[in-house]
Amino acid sequence: MLRYLSDVGFKFGKDDYEDGLMELFGGLLGESGREIEWGDRRFLYIYADKDVEFWFPIDSDGSIDPTSFEMHYNTNRWIDLSGPEWVKTDESGIGGILCLWDYNAIYPMNICVPNAFCVAELTEEKDYKCQIACFAESMEIYKSEEEFSSNFGNLNMQAFIPLGQFATEEQSSHAHICGIVKEMQKKTNSVTGNNYYHLLIDTHYNDFDVFVDEELVNSIEIGDIVSVIAFMTGKIRPAYEGIELANKNRVGAEKKELKTLDDLYKILTKAWCRETAYPKCQLDWDGSDPSYGQSDVTAMLVYTMFGGTIHKVSVNGELHYFNRIDDVYVDLTREHFDLCNIPFMYEPNLIYSRQNRGRLDGLGKRFELLIKRVTDLMKNKKMK
Incomplete structure (x- = not known):
């Protein structure tokens, strides 16, 4: 089952989680599913929306469990990264959490990568491209640097802290992202009708695509400073095939x-x-x-x-x-x-x-x- 399903755009409650999934995927599986093979693994690949894709493992008997899937929000921005190193892998062996470095090998971050099975080989010596989608679990909005500093003291207003690397038990792909809202779009999930925000946050480390539930946003404008606790997922690929x-x-x-x-x-x-x-x-x-x-x-x-x-x-x-x-x-x-x-x-x-x-x-x-x-x-x- 998915390690983490953000509510962004979906709103599955605990009581109706499985029923909600079955209702959502019941129609989509037949409408837009495409079977893809990688090595000895088969998957059904579908778009639930133009920004959201799902990967369903197909069992050896051809059956599909709609509750066993991986999901990625497409940002349409690929970032240069290098030095991938597994922090932990799934029991299924198709994905897990990777520690990746920025292109200049200065700063590491943990990213949950559901599609790692698509990449034939992951080696630290090679360069890779990665799409990173940050699902906001909480967000605070500040209208000025002074307002931000009054709450966080000396913390830089464009700081990136890979919280998951400092976990006491096992590492995760959580991060604390502070930065300036550079771009902003209010979107509607065409499948569920739910609204959410897609923000591009400017930090000293990188620009991050952050997806936020509408209910976490009161009033936000380009130029505002935000503090976000986010779960980071990504799609990774080599710079080129071969x-x-x-x-x-x-x-x-x-x-x-x-x-x-x-x-x-x-x-x-x-x-x-x-x-x-x-x-x-x-x-x-x-x-x-x-x-x-x-x-x-x-x-x-x-x-x-x-x-x-x-x-x-x-x-x-x-x-x-x-x-x-x-x-x-x-x-x-x-x-x-x-x-x-x-x-x-x-x-x-x-x-x-x-x-x-x-x-x-x-x-x-x-x-x-x-x-x-x-x-x-x-x-x-x-x-x-």
Whole structure:
């Protein structure tokens, strides 16, 4: 059963908890469920609302217990994190609490991660992306720094304290978040009709997405200072698919500045632009989602530098290209789907034959432009 079910947007009381779940999921399971496999595990994945997703384990006999699920509120903001380390895991082995570090490895925090089973390998040496949703258990609102200080003394008004790491019995993913309200949205859960607030809180540590029941909010405005005790959950993913090959050298890497797959990915995040995107995607291309429309030129570049094969799948009616190297799928452009919360699987797929590959060679100007931008970035990096 879920380790923690926030009331945010749902309001399940103790007396009708199981009945409420059955009523909610009874319709959703048939309406929007999608079966997904990871290794030897199967799950039913559904959206209960555009911001909320649920994962239901499927037993070996194909049955589903609606009271056994994991939930995540999508924030649509991915944060760079590193050094994941398990604090504790579920009995089921599909998730647990991770201690993660900010990208500069200065500050740790505990996060409950229901979807850890989706990540093939968690290693401290790799970089990861994480969505963090903070469910407010209590919240106090202050209109000025003086008002905050009168209650908390010398505590910084933008402090982040990972309370769960200091628990006397076992660690949890609770935190004390103090900060300034940077953005604010009042939302309605389309399934239940309940209202809640989605706040973006500016702290010295990071910006945090905080979800708050309407009943905890009297009067709040952008610029207010808040003190929140929150339960932190997250979705984690590698920076790209195939990160286990991050240190794989390209062909002829000995005399090259750009040696590894990871080197290529980091350069590509700066090299992708509107003009290298697929023509149909150029109008909507945005620098905040740089991998959008870049899968064909990127797959071709990866193939050119690292070999392997090129594959494609259809995602919502559009073709998406990626690579397979040393029996590992490599997709340097999957971030677009994560940013937009679009689930997809790499199998089944179609592999390109030599005859088909000529069509990818015909990418022409976009492919040449991407190579030029990568080369120019490497030259600038070498000069600094």
